[in-house]
Amino acid sequence: MEKIGADKAAALIEAAGKILLIGHTDPDGDCLGSLYAMKAGLISSGKDASVYLRKDLPLKYRFLSDELQKNTGLPQCDLIVALDTPQLKRLDICDPARLKGPILAVDHHPGEHSEFFYALWDDGKSACALLIKELLQKMAVTITPKMADALYAGIITDTNSFVNQNTTREAFLAAGELMDLGARPDAIAKYVYGSLTPGDISALSKALSTLELYDRGRIAVLSLKREWQDENNDADTELFVNYARNLIGTEVAVMLTETKESVRVNLRSKNGYDVSALARKLGGGGHKPAAGIRMKCSLEEAKKLLLENIKFDD
Numbered sequence: 001m002e003k004i005g006a007d008k009a010a011a012l013i014e015a016a017g018k019i020l021l022i023g024h025t026d027p028d029g030d031c032l033g034s035l036y037a038m039k040a041g042l043i044s045s046g047k048d049a050s051v052y053l054r055k056d057l058p059l060k061y062r063f064l065s066d067e068l069q070k071n072t073g074l075p076q077c078d079l080i081v082a083l084d085t086p087q088l089k090r091l092d093i094c095d096p097a098r099l100k101g102p103i104l105a106v107d108h109h110p111g112e113h114s115e116f117f118y119a120l121w122d123d124g125k126s127a128c129a130l131l132i133k134e135l136l137q138k139m140a141v142t143i144t145p146k147m148a149d150a151l152y153a154g155i156i157t158d159t160n161s162f163v164n165q166n167t168t169r170e171a172f173l174a175a176g177e178l179m180d181l182g183a184r185p186d187a188i189a190k191y192v193y194g195s196l197t198p199g200d201i202s203a204l205s206k207a208l209s210t211l212e213l214y215d216r217g218r219i220a221v222l223s224l225k226r227e228w229q230d231e232n233n234d235a236d237t238e239l240f241v242n243y244a245r246n247l248i249g250t251e252v253a254v255m256l257t258e259t260k261e262s263v264r265v266n267l268r269s270k271n272g273y274d275v276s277a278l279a280r281k282l283g284g285g286g287h288k289p290a291a292g293i294r295m296k297c298s299l300e301e302a303k304k305l306l307l308e309n310i311k312f313d314d
């Protein structure tokens with residue numbers, strides 16, 4: 001792997017004609033906002049760019065659907081750009097070996113990035129969207145109001161609306177700059193936080209009623225069984241874990257969502273506990289205060305395995 005700066009990344013992209021973009025599994029607002037802005041920017045500069053996306057967009061990110069639709073075509077391409085993940089196995093594709101071509105990672109997660117050919121990687125950035133913004137500006141791409149909306153969505157989702165530990169001065173400045181370019185904070189908040197369905201609310205009430213505390217309250221666990229959700233749709237539980245994290249005394253918060261294929265685990269921490277290390281150990285990934293895993297086992301087994309692996313130094 002060669003670690004590169006934005007200049008070299010821009011040059012690599014400029015030299016490529018056909019480019020495939022891919023994000024991580026269970027793509028979040030940062031991943032999708034980054035994919036959107038990158039695709040729109042590359043197309044505006046005359047590139048043949050497409051996005052590999054395994055599933056349709058969740059309701060709250062449908063405002064990005066003019067550029068992002070489910071697409072599992074794997075064209076021959078000059079360059080693959082992998083966004084918002086440090087590992088091949090976290091990519092939104094079942095078998096990463098099917099990706100043919102050199103891969104440039106653009107990412108802000110801790111990790112080695114050693115499986116990639118090139119990495120534009122800075123774990124001091126609040127969001128991958130900040131790296132994409134910088135890269136597009138290096139390439140002299142005009143950031144349109146819709147691209148600004150997408151990048152802004154990336155910043156607010158990864159900083160949890162500018163409250164998480166990773167909120168930097170740079171993130172606030174970039175948000176202001178994106179507003180100058182046409183980003184609409186009110187509209188984006190309405191999409192991202194205001195797309196709950198009655199089924200999501202009922203799932204929330206079920207999940208909250210499952211609260212369990214371990215290790216004298218330092219660990220808080222919420223869970224949601226498959227049968228408590230809409231028959232056809234998995235509930236949007238991404239933010240449920242924040243209720244557990246916000247409990248006084250909680251250091252590690254766990255949200256377990258049983259889906260048709262697996263158990264989705266959302267992890268959050270306070271006081272510096274590194275949930276990304278825990279997630280990596282169990283096959284997932286993320287950041288120190290926020291991480292996730294997909295586990296192929298029952299909800300009870302997932303809970304047991306997690307509790308066995310959450311260890312405090314004191």
Ligand SMILES: [Mn+2]
Pocket residue numbers: 030031084108127128158
């Ligand atoms: Mn991110």
